Amino acid sequence: MKNLQKTWITDGLLDFEYKKYQLLGYLKHVNDAFQAKKLYPELSDLQNHYQESVALQNQQHHWSGQIRKKLAGIDREKLQLKYTSEFEELAPLQEVDNILSYAIPRLGSTLTRGKDLFEKVHQMLTLQPIGIMPLFRKEGYLFMYETINRDLRIYEYQVRLFENHIPPRRRVETTLVETRRKNVTTTFESIKLELLRKNNHLPNPASYLVESKLGYPMEETLLPIAQQKIAQEVE
Numbered sequence: 001m002k003n004l005q006k007t008w009i010t011d012g013l014l015d016f017e018y019k020k021y022q023l024l025g026y027l028k029h030v031n032d033a034f035q036a037k038k039l040y041p042e043l044s045d046l047q048n049h050y051q052e053s054v055a056l057q058n059q060q061h062h063w064s065g066q067i068r069k070k071l072a073g074i075d076r077e078k079l080q081l082k083y084t085s086e087f088e089e090l091a092p093l094q095e096v097d098n099i100l101s102y103a104i105p106r107l108g109s110t111l112t113r114g115k116d117l118f119e120k121v122h123q124m125l126t127l128q129p130i131g132i133m134p135l136f137r138k139e140g141y142l143f144m145y146e147t148i149n150r151d152l153r154i155y156e157y158q159v160r161l162f163e164n165h166i167p168p169r170r171r172v173e174t175t176l177v178e179t180r181r182k183n184v185t186t187t188f189e190s191i192k193l194e195l196l197r198k199n200n201h202l203p204n205p206a207s208y209l210v211e212s213k214l215g216y217p218m219e220e221t222l223l224p225i226a227q228q229k230i231a232q233e234v235e
Contacts, residue, residue: 002029004049009056009099014092019099027110034114038220039121043114050107057100060093121221124214127229130188130207137234140206141195142174143188144226147213152182154195156202157227159234170235172227208233 004026005011009019033042130143138159145152155174177195192207210226 002026004045006048006052009053009096009103014095016095016098016102020102023103023106027106030110031113033220034110034117037117037214037216039114039118040220040224043111043118046107046111046114050104050111053100053104053107057097057104060097060100118225121214121216121225122229124212125222125225125229126209126211127226127233128209128211130192130209133206134204137206140202140208141177141192142226142230143191143207143209144218144223145182145188145209145211146215146218146222147211148215150182151179152191153179153218154191155223157230159231170231172230174223174227206234 002025004022008022030042030046140157142155142157143152144155154177156177157172157174159170159172161170177199188209196203196205208230210222210229212222214222216222
């Protein structure tokens with residue numbers, strides 16, 4: 001992944017053309033990933049850059065509004081006093097403002113493209129329980145099944161609460177258990193029973209099936225969205 005550092009705007013050479021070059025290189029990488037139907041980690045990284053850029057611009061505008069203005073002259077046509085802001089005399093801050101004004105709409109439009117792809121995949125993925133579900137559902141098995149090639153990946157999942165995040169949020173962590181090709185006669189319930197016999201550390205696990213007909217990348221798109229679906233399900 002072509003990284004754009006969190007402090008990319010103020011790091012190194014503070015020059016509009018140089019920052020534009022950095023930004024466009026990053027956005028090309030992100031757009032190429034979206035074109036290949038790969039959402040993560042690009043989508044979450046892009047969202048962070050967009051939110052941080054908007055927050056920085058808001059801070060700059062608030063701060064520039066607090067800077068006192070100096071009388072520059074009189075507009076004789078409008079019969080008004082003309083003022084200049086000391087903010088305009090601070091070249092580095094003005095350059096940052098120019099960079100942000102250029103970057104934010106481009107980050108935003110690319111983010112919209114990524115969110116549209118996310119919504120498409122999220123709506124088309126189905127989540128359903130396998131067999132009888134226990135009351136405790138914060139750990140268990142996740143079956144990822146691609147119908148177009150009958151590939152089945154089975155993950156063990158755990159739902160963790162991150163209290164240092166504001167507000168606290170749940171995140172699903174997964175570990176690959178096995179992969180197999182599902183045949184027509186084998187049911188997901190029978191595969192679950194087979195897992196229970198082999199892995200007795202989860203005697204009564206919750207088990208979910210996420211089925212995809214899309215043929216999208218597993219690690220970069222299908223699995224992260226399935227993890228979010230499970231996090232929502234167990235809330």
